[in-house]
Amino acid sequence: SAPLVSALVEPFFTEREAGGTRHQVMNQERTPLRHFLEAQGDRPVDQYGRGDVNAFLTTLRKLPALYGRSPRDKDLCLADFIARAEAEGARRLKDKTVKRHM
Numbered sequence: 001s002a003p004l005v006s007a008l009v010e011p012f013f014t015e016r017e018a019g020g021t022r023h024q025v026m027n028q029e030r031t032p033l034r035h036f037l038e039a040q041g042d043r044p045v046d047q048y049g050r051g052d053v054n055a056f057l058t059t060l061r062k063l064p065a066l067y068g069r070s071p072r073d074k075d076l077c078l079a080d081f082i083a084r085a086e087a088e089g090a091r092r093l094k095d096k097t098v099k100r101h102m
Contacts, residue, residue: 002044005037031068032101035060038078053102060098064090 013026039059040052059078064085067073073081085092 002046004042005045005048006042008045009033035078035101057098057102060093060101061095062086063093064088065093065097066090067093 009030013030016026016029017023036056039056040048059082062082062085063078064081067081067085068076076084084090
């Protein structure tokens with residue numbers, strides 16, 4: 001069976017760092033990956049499909065535009081951000097941002 005995605009994350013970023021990628025860029029890449037694993041679960045890499053990507057994009061589009069910017073938001077999960085956005089009628093992420101996360 002294929003390895004879990006979580007088992008491949010750190011080796012991937014170690015290789016990126018060795019290739020000269022800046023830490024700021026890698027941190028920007030880690031966040032959507034962490035969110036993907038939260039939303040779709042940690043599974044062997046060969047068990048993900050197009051439907052998982054579609055479901056993740058749908059989840060991202062529900063997030064508020066300013067999610068995660070406050071230090072008090074540090075421990076919130078995606079479902080908490082979405083629930084709060086729905087309760088407050090907050091603006092959502094723009095498609096440009098959603099595409100960047102992909």
